Amino acid sequence: MxxxxxxxxxxxxxxxxxxxxxxxxxxxxxxxxxxxxxxxxxxxxxxxxxxxxxxxxxxxxxxxxxxxxxxxxxxxxxxxxxxxxxxxxxxxxxxxxxxxxxxxxxxxxxxxxxxxxxxxxxxxxxxxxxxxxxxxxxxxxxxxxxxxxxxxxxxxxxxxxxxxxxxxxxxxxxxxxxxxxxxxxxxxxxxxxxxxxxxxxxxxxxxxxxxEPVVTGNVRVVGVQPGVVYGGDARFAAHLELTRRAAGLGQNVVVWGESSVPFDPARRPDVAARLAQAAATVGSDVLVNVDARATDGRIMKTTQQYGPGGLAGMYEKRRLVPFGEYVPLRLLLGKVLQGTEIAKEDRAPGRDPAILRVGGVRIGPLISYESIFPDMRRELVRLHADITVVQSSLTSFDGTWAQPQQASAEAVRAVESGRSAVLVVLNGTSAAFDAQGRRLAWMPPDSHGIFVVDVPLYQEITPYVRxxxxxxxxxxxxxxxxxxxxxxxxxxxxxxxxxxxxxxxxxxx
Known part of the structure; x- marks a missing residue:
């Protein structure tokens, strides 16, 4: 040649x-x-x-x-x-x-x-x-x-x-x-x-x-997005301070992002008490996200629902990020990948989906990485979820394309499932969409504080869900x-x- x-x-x-x-x-x-x-x-x-x-x-x-x-x-x-x-x-x-x-x-x-x-x-x-x-x-x-x-x-x-x-x-x-x-x-x-x-x-x-699908009601959601806050205690305190702003807003639920609570309330009675007090102060349940070692010694990510009376519901993250939350073949690859940002210790996956009830509304919770899988959203609708709520954190990818990519995908997930979708991010782009894919809320990474969104409810079963x-x-x-x-x-x-x-x-x- x-x-x-x-x-x-x-x-x-x-x-x-x-x-x-x-x-x-x-x-x-x-x-x-x-x-x-x-x-x-x-x-x-x-x-x-x-x-x-x-x-x-x-x-x-x-x-x-x-x-x-x-x-x-x-x-x-x-x-x-x-x-x-x-x-x-x-x-x-x-x-x-x-x-x-x-x-x-x-x-x-x-x-x-x-x-x-x-x-x-x-x-x-x-x-x-x-x-x-x-x-x-x-x-x-x-x-x-x-x-x-x-x-x-x-x-x-x-x-x-x-x-x-x-x-x-x-x-x-x-x-x-x-x-x-x-x-x-x-x-x-x-x-x-x-x-x-x-x-x-x-x-x-x-x-x-x-x-257009028929709207059967609505639920008011307050999302908390504090941005990057270093230190577990400081992060927890920042969420509590922002949550207090929700008092008097008439919301049904307050949602925190992923890893917003870096210690297990089951091992910290003071943390559980402060979460219950926060719920009583704002007049609604609070969905937090715990990323900590549980009482059985395993590290897990869980969505935990707190009301004035304490813990009211829980969901354990089932799909974990490869290399970010666990390492396949760790005995072999762990040594090869030393010095990278791989997970130092594998987190334990949950087993079952969950439906959290806030008054008469059924919330289907997902955590971060799980938001990109269409089948998980479809599964929640089949379990009669009225809306889906995702808690996430993209602190490692601050200011990158990852943040709008994750948020924009929620519009597609909402249309697929026929249910409004709410994404609350610790640091990233929080967003909410109705079942038609219309944007209800969009809070970019440089915005910190809370956002309030009235989310319509639907009962339609889409062909994709069916x-x-x-x-x-x-x-x-x-x-x-x-x-x-x-x-x-x-x-x-x-x-x-x-x-x-x-x-x-x-x-x-």
């Missing part, structure tokens, strides 16, 4: 890396949401015209590397040597999509374009669902989350969750790319453009025609069928044809 050809090849790979970085700007804090609709188009073109499967793999891996390192740049300073692992894993994630794109669109006939608009989004959603496993870091950076402010498109989440939003966005990108693909005939371009119109009409039409993760299941089935058909076609092909099918192509290299 000549130096000139090699240089052009790496220049194109560099473009793939750049376009991957640009797609990450669709998420908060930049919030260029429209990139969710068009940001994949240049990548689909690059993958489809790669010239060989190997080149498609190179381009897709570099695009993924650019996307994930840009989107999660706030995480890298905290993981040390794990950054290399993150980079390798990130680079692999888009390779299946890149290979599938090259297979279907290297010779873009009308039939192949129509098939690509179904198969490629299925591959994408299947990979998103796989990487959303809690042990891999959870459901951050899903493409559908970019539409958190775009009503009525956001309403699609009530039908199929964030997964259906991602599917629609990828399908539109593929259809648009087909319009511009070199070598595509008129029929292929018409199919691609026509499907774009149909999908966009579905996304906007569903939201416009979907009736049917569950039918989109990733269907997408995985389509992906499996496509792989099976490809293998069957390869097995039937004559040896010469099979070789021709996979031989690297010069065009576009």
């Amino acid at each position: 000549s130096v000139g050809v090699r240089g052009r090849r790496w220049a194109v790979r560099g473009l793939a890396l750049l376009f991957g970085c640009l797609l990450a700007l669709a998420f908060p804090a930049v919030d260029a949401w429209w990139l969710g609709w068009v940001g994949l188009v240049p990548l689909v073109l690059l993958f489809g015209r790669a010239g060989s499967y190997g080149e498609a793999a190179w381009r897709s891996s570099l695009a993924a590397l650019g996307f994930f390192l840009t989107l999660f740049q706030w995480l890298l300073p905290h993981v040390g040597i794990l950054a290399l692992v993150v980079g390798v894993v990130a680079g692999v994630l888009w390779v299946p999509f890149g290979l599938a794109t090259h297979r279907l669109l290297r010779e873009p006939s009308a039939a192949r374009v129509a098939l690509a608009v179904v198969v490629l989004p299925s591959v994408w959603v299947s990979v998103e669902a796989l990487r959303s496993w809690e042990g891999l870091g959870g459901a951050w950076g899903l493409l559908g989350l970019t539409q958190w402010q775009v009503r009525p498109v956001l309403a699609v989440a009530a039908l199929g969750g964030v997964w259906l939003l991602s599917f629609v966005l990828v399908a539109v990108n593929v259809g648009l790319a087909a319009v511009f693909l070199p070598g595509a005939g008129r029929a292929a371009r018409l199919i691609g453009g026509g499907l774009v119109v149909v999908l966009a009409a579905f996304a906007f039409g569903y939201g416009l025609l979907r009736p 049917w569950g993760d039918w989109v990733p299941v269907t997408a995985s089935a389509i992906t499996a069928i496509a792989i099976a058909l490809l293998l069957a076609h390869t097995a039937r092909a004559r040896p010469g044809e099979g070789a021709a099918t996979v031989r690297p192509r010069r065009r576009g290299s």
Whole structure:
């Protein structure tokens, strides 16, 4: 291979890396949401015209590397040597999509374009669902989350969750790319453009025609956000002082953020007494978050509900942050990761969900990392939660994209679940959304104090709550069928044809 050809090849790979970085700007804090609709188009073109499967793999891996390192740049300073692992894993994630794109669109006939608009989004959603496993870091950076402010498109989440939003966005990108693909005939371009119109009409039409859910009541919530306060006693005192401001506001509940109480009230009677006194003073229950060693010796994070009579309810965090709250294979990895900000001691996970009752309102509590998992919100609604409340703290990522990313995702969670969502953060971005995804409250990291929000209550059961993760299941089935058909076609092909099918192509290299 000549130096000139090699240089052009790496220049194109560099473009793939750049376009991957640009797609990450669709998420908060930049919030260029429209990139969710068009940001994949240049990548689909690059993958489809790669010239060989190997080149498609190179381009897709570099695009993924650019996307994930840009989107999660706030995480890298905290993981040390794990950054290399993150980079390798990130680079692999888009390779299946890149290979599938090259297979279907290297010779873009009308039939192949129509098939690509179904198969490629299925591959994408299947990979998103796989990487959303809690042990891999959870459901951050899903493409559908970019539409958190775009009503009525956001309403699609009530039908199929964030997964259906991602599917629609990828399908539109593929259809648009087909319009511009070199070598595509008129029929292929018409199919691609026509499907774009149909999908966009579905996304906007569903939201416009979907009736608003009926409001059955409301609950007044006071959130407490003191900002960064160093020292456990000082942090506890700051929360108590801000809570006193809620007296006379007519709230139903006061909510503190994650790790707001760094000692176990069960071992500190004085702390339990002060929490009960605070509830009596403000005239409502107080939800605090305890991050401390319990009486059985385990360190746990718990939501604890205090009324004037003392402890009234509790929830134990079930899904823990890998490396942040526990270390997988600690005996092996603990020594390798010395000097990083990994958890020094594993926290213990809880087992069961909980519903906390505040008067006649049923609150479904979650803690920080758990907020990004759609299934946990759906589970709480099935347990008859009237609203969901998340307690969080992003002190380690102060001033980074992590804070608006977490807060904005609450809009999607609210629409998925059909329940208003409230996020209260110790230091970060607190927010509240109704079941339509309308913003009720937004308190950025540089704002400290309390916020008051009247949260509407709903009883509607959304299709997503009723049917569950039918989109990733269907997408995985389509992906499996496509792989099976490809293998069957390869097995039937004559040896010469099979070789021709996979031989690297010069065009576009």
